[in-house]
Amino acid sequence: MSSALSIRNLRKVYSGGFEALKGIDLEVEQGQFLALLGPNGAGKSTTIGIISGLVNKSSGSIAVFGRDIDRDFSGAKREIGVVPQEFNFNQFERVADIVATQAGMYGLPRKLATQRTETYLHRLGLWDKRNERSRFLSGGMKRRLMIARALVHEPRLLILDEPTAGVDIELRRSMWSFLRQLNAEGTTIILTTHYLEEAESLCRQIAIIDGGEIVVNTETKTLLQRMNTETFILDIDEPCEAAPAADGYAVRKIDSTTLEVDVVKDQGLNQLFSQLMTQGIQVISMRNKANRLEELFVSLIEGNGATTAEP
Amino acid sequence: MKAFEQWVAFQTIFQREVRRYTRIWLQTLVPPMITTGLYFVIFGNLIGQRIGPMDGFAYMEFIVPGLIMMAVITNSYSNVVSSFYNTKFQRCIEEMLVSPMPNYVILLGYVLGGVSRGLAVGALVTGLAILFMDLHIHSLWITGLVISMTAVLFSLGGFVNAVFANSFDDISIIPTFVLTPLTYLGGVFYSIQMLPDAWQWVSKANPILYMVNAFRYGFLGTSDIPVGASLVLIAVFSAGLFAYCMYLLNRGVGIRT
Structure with missing residues (x-):
């Protein structure tokens, strides 16, 4: 499969001398749904800024669907839609005008721009708000407006920088559903997020950037297989005095009716349950202690030890 | 980007600019009419009748071209500086930077927006002047050419100001401390022939003098400065800017990091 985005040895040194990107390489295949993860100041937004033309790179190369940004930036930009982290539309303009104006900036004739504006405002559930001044929209609507605006020229690569930050759960779920649908229609999507559940649920590939370097770039399922141990919370029927002993498992008591147990990959839970049963302990319910990807992310970042402050 | 697409993009920016200043017409189109109308009443009618003729013309006739020019300069400059700075302030400049528009399309869109506001205000103020006097135009094409070129020049100036501005204070410093004094000293209210030789030479270092005089020539057929020199000066400054x-x-x- 050919490449939607190819980044080679990308470096960015800010004027104060801060090296935000230390020569990163990243390959994103067409049709991929990639999560770009990393702590604050890791270099995610700088990378997106360079791809979209908002930040000047220091060195390295970027090609979008084979178009090198140094040789054909205009052609490359046509292929990209960007949804930034912060609201960046005119607060005094009407919703429909904001989307149609962006279409015009990509050279779409008035009639087509109007049709596309209608299409994407409908798809993002903003058609009823088309004549509202944008400053009167709710936070979630503003996010959806930025997505509609980024899609109006129908890019093949959509980049979203923390699109669900500050969005309520219901809206986040509907946004996920929309992004899945968009990806199924063929749009390559790159997403940065701090919600690791979001990355695990949506993305087939995960790249983790830390301290200006890509520390992991692999399929989501491969990454999750790296997890050796999962921690489960068990609710039991009768109060217990101390944590019960179970051969091969580390069991800890949280309170009289709640236990915490570490289960090594491939170890299974049957053995644990049968050992608890022999001691007269009945498990009523069970849940994961934490998001698996979150645990892995923290261990990777701590292992890398390169996290730096924002420039 | 193909030529047709560039044309569409240019129209988009231009139309957005026009939409912006017509939406806030109470702040953009009405104030210059009130200010210039007061000049017409006070300096033209009341004081002007006591001053007597200037360069062989009634004082009101003499100052009208300069006052129209002053309104055009101020409005074309302030339209671009405030609009472009606002796009930086609200970060909607990113809409343009991520698009495939060439930079000259962005620039031309803003400049034409500034020119259109400058000329719209110029037309309104000219209409107002007709209420106070019989307006005669010596050369329509010189009048139109000079006012259009001047509006282009000051729109470009406003763009430079906006690029460097980091706060709302920065967009008012140049109009307040540079443009207004230069305009008042640019022969709007007097002929430089009235000044001592030394001050005439000093006045000739003021580029606005050339514009006001060339524009006045278009109306009255008289100027302190050769019209050709004025046109060349405006063209050279515009090309440089x-x-x-x-x-x-x-x-x-x-605009970029």
């Missing part, structure tokens, strides 16, 4: 604006945009000064 256009090149400088393109340099700033291509380097991303004030």
